Amino acid sequence: MFNAIVGPAKRVDMSISIVAPVECKESEQCFNSAQFSLAAALFFVIFYNATFFEHVIALIDLSSFRGVIFIANVSLVLWLLTAIFIALATLPYLAKPILSVLCIGGASVAYFMDAYGVVIHRLMIQSVLETDYSETRDLINMNLLLYMVALGVLPSMLLLKINLRYGNFSVELLRKSKFIAVAFLSCLTLILSMSMDYASFFRNHKEIRQMANPLNFIYAGLSYATTNDRIIEVKPIENDAAISAAGKAQEKPTLFILVVGETARADHFGINGYERNTTPLIAQQNIINFPKVISCGTETAVSVPCMFSNLGRSSYSDSKANSQEGLLDVISHAGISVLWRDNNSSCKGACNRVNYEEMQHLQVPELCTGRECFDEILLHQLDEQVASAAGSKVIVLHQKGSHGPDYFKRYPQGNEFYAPVCKSNQLQNCTKAEVVNAYDNTIRYTDYFLNKTIEWLKSKGDYYNTSFIYLSDHGESLGENNLYLHGMPYSIAPKEQKQVPFFMWLSAGYSAANHIDSDCMRDLSVNPYSHDNLFHTVLGMLNLQTHVYDASLDIISRCKRLF
Numbered sequence: 001m002f003n004a005i006v007g008p009a010k011r012v013d014m015s016i017s018i019v020a021p022v023e024c025k026e027s028e029q030c031f032n033s034a035q036f037s038l039a040a041a042l043f044f045v046i047f048y049n050a051t052f053f054e055h056v057i058a059l060i061d062l063s064s065f066r067g068v069i070f071i072a073n074v075s076l077v078l079w080l081l082t083a084i085f086i087a088l089a090t091l092p093y094l095a096k097p098i099l100s101v102l103c104i105g106g107a108s109v110a111y112f113m114d115a116y117g118v119v120i121h122r123l124m125i126q127s128v129l130e131t132d133y134s135e136t137r138d139l140i141n142m143n144l145l146l147y148m149v150a151l152g153v154l155p156s157m158l159l160l161k162i163n164l165r166y167g168n169f170s171v172e173l174l175r176k177s178k179f180i181a182v183a184f185l186s187c188l189t190l191i192l193s194m195s196m197d198y199a200s201f202f203r204n205h206k207e208i209r210q211m212a213n214p215l216n217f218i219y220a221g222l223s224y225a226t227t228n229d230r231i232i233e234v235k236p237i238e239n240d241a242a243i244s245a246a247g248k249a250q251e252k253p254t255l256f257i258l259v260v261g262e263t264a265r266a267d268h269f270g271i272n273g274y275e276r277n278t279t280p281l282i283a284q285q286n287i288i289n290f291p292k293v294i295s296c297g298t299e300t301a302v303s304v305p306c307m308f309s310n311l312g313r314s315s316y317s318d319s320k321a322n323s324q325e326g327l328l329d330v331i332s333h334a335g336i337s338v339l340w341r342d343n344n345s346s347c348k349g350a351c352n353r354v355n356y357e358e359m360q361h362l363q364v365p366e367l368c369t370g371r372e373c374f375d376e377i378l379l380h381q382l383d384e385q386v387a388s389a390a391g392s393k394v395i396v397l398h399q400k401g402s403h404g405p406d407y408f409k410r411y412p413q414g415n416e417f418y419a420p421v422c423k424s425n426q427l428q429n430c431t432k433a434e435v436v437n438a439y440d441n442t443i444r445y446t447d448y449f450l451n452k453t454i455e456w457l458k459s460k461g462d463y464y465n466t467s468f469i470y471l472s473d474h475g476e477s478l479g480e481n482n483l484y485l486h487g488m489p490y491s492i493a494p495k496e497q498k499q500v501p502f503f504m505w506l507s508a509g510y511s512a513a514n515h516i517d518s519d520c521m522r523d524l525s526v527n528p529y530s531h532d533n534l535f536h537t538v539l540g541m542l543n544l545q546t547h548v549y550d551a552s553l554d555i556i557s558r559c560k561r562l563f
């Protein structure tokens with residue numbers, strides 16, 4: 001069935017030439033393993049990576065020469081890395097079966113990435129393997145079958161026609177080693193030649209690596225097969241959460257909104273004394289502002305799970321947070337309904353066991369452009385959600401906020417208050433003023449969105465005691481010391497990446513029902529706080545009793561006047 005032929009073991013005179021011991025028939029086209037690896041890798045790069053290139057191109061400034069060179073560089077690196085993997089798999093008797101599996105796997109991965117925008121990682125492999133028959137049946141459609149035929153079956157049949165020529169063991173080992181060494185060194189050279197571009201691009205768009213087909217599912221599959229925490233046991237942190245007597249005695253249920261901001265730095269908020277009044281609307285609301293707040297991490301994947309855990313920054317780790325329940329679980333246990341609405345990449349595990357709505361792929365024409373939506377989408381049809389359940393409710397709105405580098409895409413045209421703006425995602429190509437203008441427009445739009453959210457809460461005042469918190473996950477560098485974006489290691493991160501905006505709005509009904517002394521709140525608001533305070537402050541705001549609640553970290557507790 002397979003045309004791979006292993007040559008008989010014989011001594012090879014390496015000093016003369018590397019000659020395969022098996023000749024092809026004259027009528028046949030033969031490939032050695034290196035040629036085959038390069039050709040097969042090129043085939044994968046061209047036909048299986050539409051989503052990968054679509055995302056890369058969308059994030060690169062193609063109008064600049066450097067952007068074009070970077071895309072060419074990334075394409076070559078993807079080709080060479082794929083070829084290295086295929087070279088490792090190009091073994092007698094095994095090459096064609098392995099390549100067929102890659103074609104069929106790659107075809108289905110290409111379909112799901114192209115159609116649903118999914119990226120492939122270890123947990124995705126786990127969920128695919130745990131998918132039951134009815135879920136699988138629901139996913140099958142004509143387009144998937146077309147992908148499977150065009151990119152799976154036909155290339156596999158083509159493989160049968162190809163003749164692979166192998167040398168004996170030592171010849172093949174030498175050829176493969178040379179090929180892999182040259183390909184690897186070429187990759188390294190390409191990456192080092194644009195190391196700054198690679199560092200900022202892949203640090204800020206980690207998900208792109210998970211779109212490189214077929215390397216993504218090979219890596220995810222190996223990661224799944226070798227990881228020993230395949231099924232992470234998530235432990236509760238309490239079993240005693242309940243609404244306190246004071247909470248139960250209130251006439252109206254509570255409706256609390258927590259907005260998790262994205263990449264907003266404190267010093268660019270007008271309410272924190274910024275020279276530009278970037279927050280004119282929330283400044284008019286009766287908010288309690290906390291100007292000195294430090295984040296738990298400098299990137300979303302750390303800050304968001306940390307904000308919703310009771311670990312605190314000093315004892316936080318990914319594995320600890322993943323293996324225990326968090327704030328939203330505690331609230332749910334007390335019988336309060338919780339909804340997480342996301343216009344970001346995900347809740348990073350913080351909402352795994354509560355209701356979740358992905359908003360960024362909705363096709364609401366006035367709020368969405370292509371694959372993305374402006375943050376107002378988070379309020380879309382929220383009335384219906386609130387009407388659907390009785391009792392107290394917590395709603396978390398996870399913004400896209402000021403996520404860079406393409407700040408100019410974060411706000412509608414009408415919200416461009418500061419100009420000219422940087423229209424490139426290569427910030428170093430713009431002037432500092434253009435970068436800051438674009439960024440400040442995102443804060444101005446966040447001001448509009450937060451104000452709209454507070455106004456929405458006010459409209460519910462007849463039925464609920466309403467309250468609100470806004471807290472950003474981390475800040476952003478805007479060119480200070482030639483640093484851009486965020487994600488610096490915490491110990492060396494500049495203050496711009498760690499100082500985050502944080503404020504509360506409490507309705508008069510909420511303050512009265514909870515006996516909040518607003519003068520006391522304003523006095524305390526000037527003290528330094530951190531993400532560590534969020535867990536306990538929210539529990540306190542909801543009148544929840546549990547042994548994991550620490551009143552000393554609850555900002556409001558000292559201002560409750562309970563007779």
Ligand SMILES: [Zn+2]
Nearest residue numbers: 263299300473
């Ligand atoms: Zn973030």
